[in-house]
Amino acid sequence: MAGKTLKTEAVVLRSIRYGEADRILHLYSTARGRINAIAKGVRRPKSRFGGRLEPFFRLDLLLHEGRSELLTVTNVSTLDGYPRLRSSGPALTAGARACDAVLRLLDSAEPNPPAYNLLCRYLSMLDDSALPRAAAIETALSFRLKLALAAGFSPELTSCARCGEAEHLTGFSGAAGGVVRAACEAGSFELSEEAHRFMVEAIARPLAEAPEAGDGALRQAERAVSETLEHHAHVHLRAAA
Numbered sequence: 176m177a178g179k180t181l182k183t184e185a186v187v188l189r190s191i192r193y194g195e196a197d198r199i200l201h202l203y204s205t206a207r208g209r210i211n212a213i214a215k216g217v218r219r220p221k222s223r224f225g226g227r228l229e230p231f232f233r234l235d236l237l238l239h240e241g242r243s244e245l246l247t248v249t250n251v252s253t254l255d256g257y258p259r260l261r262s263s264g265p266a267l268t269a270g271a272r273a274c275d276a277v278l279r280l281l282d283s284a285e286p287n288p289p290a291y292n293l294l295c296r297y298l299s300m301l302d303d304s305a306l307p308r309a310a311a312i313e314t315a316l317s318f319r320l321k322l323a324l325a326a327g328f329s330p331e332l333t334s335c336a337r338c339g340e341a342e343h344l345t346g347f348s349g350a351a352g353g354v355v356r357a358a359c360e361a362g363s364f365e366l367s368e369e370a371h372r373f374m375v376e377a378i379a380r381p382l383a384e385a386p387e388a389g390d391g392a393l394r395q396a397e398r399a400v401s402e403t404l405e406h407h408a409h410v411h412l413r414a415a416a
């Protein structure tokens with residue numbers, strides 16, 4: 176076979192049945208960011224790849240790169256299958272939304288170690304039954320804020336995104352990409368101090384120490400992230416939880 180071999184670690188974001196026995200894999204990799212690959216014959220009972228090419232699996236992969244845009248899986252070993260994540264409904268939903276957010280927001284074929292490490296850390300937390308808050312909305316939103324930061328679309332949170340003033344930041348504008356003074360942006364919505372503080376702390380703290388906030392503040396924070404990504408990354412994410 177002509178072509179090159181690519182060796183990389185990757186997380187399976189999506190796995191789609193293809194043809195009689197194959198699967199198309201959407202992967203997030205350390206070597207090259209977002210890549211797509213085909214695994215041939217994996218749905219046959221005697222496939223040596225077994226059931227490892229499913230969403231959330233963290234794998235060491237050997238891929239053959241030919242002329243097609245799809246790489247071909249030639250060897251796989253499992254680094255982590257996150258089995259407890261798979262057996263919990265809320266963790267499964269949170270993991271699926273995280274993979275979906277990575278799929279939509281990080282579409283370039285560039286390595287992004289902060290984004291990759293963030294995804295793996297979140298999947299590990301969801302797999303760790305000693306961390307019951309892992310699947311909570313606070314953690315899901317913290318993941319989303321940190322992912323936006325890793326992708327280069329973090330909202331401006333320290334001063335008015337229109338005029339730079341640091342006082343009276345009572346609004347948020349997705350178009351302006353951050354907090355604003357009410358007078359500066361007609362299209363802003365009201366952002367409570369609690370929601371503002373939640374976003375600042377969520378970005379500053381480790382994922383496992385996501386700050387707490389009330390429902391209203393969390394809804395505002397989610398809207399702020401969603402509208403920022405819609406305006407600046409042209410990406411529409413599903414509800415965080």
Ligand SMILES: [Zn+2]
Nearest residue numbers: 335337338359
């Ligand atoms: Zn302003």
